[in-house]
Amino acid sequence: MADKVASLTDIISRHVPEDGLHPSALPGVQLARASAPTLPMPVVYQPTLCMIAQGRKRVVLGGKDILYDPASFLVASVDLPIMGSVVTATADEPYLSLQIALDPEVLSDLVLKFPSLDDADAPVEEGLQLHTTSPALFDATHRLVALLDTPDDIEALAPLIMREILYRLMTDKSSGPTIRQMARDGSRLNQISRAILWIRTQFHEACPIDDAAEIAGMSRSSFHAHFKAITSMTPIEFRTRLRLQEAQRLMVGKALDAASAGFRVGYESPSQFSRDYARIFGMPPARHASQLRDKIVARNDMAMTG
Structure with missing residues (x-):
C-alpha cells in the first residue's frame, strides 16, 4: 500500500x-x-x-x-x-x-x-x-x-x-x-438530513424548531435527540454555527464590518452577535477578522517571495 x-x-x-x-x-x-x-x-x-x-x-x-x-x-x-x-x-x-x-x-x-x-x-x-x-x-x-x-x-x-x-x-x-x-428514505439520518437542508436555507431567519421537526417527520423531543446525536449540536447551536461561519466569511472575504455582517446573517442585536462570536472563536468579531486578514496577507506574501 x-x-x-x-x-x-x-x-x-x-x-x-x-x-x-x-x-x-x-x-x-x-x-x-x-x-x-x-x-x-x-x-x-x-x-x-x-x-x-x-x-x-x-x-x-x-x-x-x-x-x-x-x-x-x-x-x-x-x-x-x-x-x-x-x-x-x-x-x-x-x-x-x-x-x-x-x-x-x-x-x-x-x-x-x-x-x-x-x-x-x-x-x-x-x-x-x-x-x-x-x-x-x-x-x-x-x-x-x-x-x-x-x-x-x-x-x-x-x-x-x-x-x-x-x-x-x-x-x-x-x-x-x-x-x-x-x-434509506425512512432512516433517522435521512430525516435529519432533510431538516438540515431546510435550516441551511433558512438560517438567516428564526428557523422554529417545531418547523424543522415537522420537516424531519419527528416529534420535537425525538428530533432534538437525533439531531444532536448526528451533528454533535442542538438545532439552535447548528443554526448559530452557520450564522457565525457565514459572518466570518463576510468580514474576512468581503471586508464587511462586524455589525453589518451580524445583521446580514440574522442577528438583530450587535451585542448578541459579538457575544456568540467570541464564545465560538475566542475573541470579538472585528478583532478576529482583522487578525485573520493580516495572517492571510502575510502567508500570501511569503508564498510569493518563497
Whole structure:
C-alpha cells in the first residue's frame, strides 16, 4: 500500500501545482494542496468522502476534534459546519488530499441490489466519522485519481470506479451502517438530513424548531435527540454555527464590518452577535477578522517571495 500512497501523492501533486481546493476532471472529485499549515477556516461539508495522500488535517465539529492522515478516511453523511485546518505540510512535502461527493442515487441503487437487514434498526450514527482505510478502498481511489493521467478514459471508467468506491464504503464494517442509512428514505439520518437542508436555507431567519421537526417527520423531543446525536449540536447551536461561519466569511472575504455582517446573517442585536462570536472563536468579531486578514496577507506574501 505504501507504493500506492506514493503514487497517489505524485498524481495529485502533478495535477494540483498550486495551493487551494480545486475541481478536477473527475466528476464529483476535488483535489487540495497546501504547502504550509493553514489557519482554521469555516466550511460546510456536504455528504463527502475525504482522503489524504500526504500530510495531516484537523477538523472540528462542535466539541468533536478529529485529526487524520493517509491511514484513515473521513465521511460526512449530512451537511455539517466544521472548522478545518491543515496541521502537517511543507513546501517539499505539501498536504495533498481529495474529496469525493457521495452520490445518493448510486448509493440507493447499491443498497437495493445488495440489501443488508442486520443494521436496519441500527442506532443513529454520528454525521462525521473517521475510519481506517482498507487496501480495497485505497486501491479503488488510486485507480480513480489515476484516470487524470488518461483523460480519454474518464467518461467510460470513472462512473464504474466511483460505484466501486461507494460499494466499498457500504460494505465496510465500520462505515457501512452509516452509508446504508444515508440511502434509506425512512432512516433517522435521512430525516435529519432533510431538516438540515431546510435550516441551511433558512438560517438567516428564526428557523422554529417545531418547523424543522415537522420537516424531519419527528416529534420535537425525538428530533432534538437525533439531531444532536448526528451533528454533535442542538438545532439552535447548528443554526448559530452557520450564522457565525457565514459572518466570518463576510468580514474576512468581503471586508464587511462586524455589525453589518451580524445583521446580514440574522442577528438583530450587535451585542448578541459579538457575544456568540467570541464564545465560538475566542475573541470579538472585528478583532478576529482583522487578525485573520493580516495572517492571510502575510502567508500570501511569503508564498510569493518563497
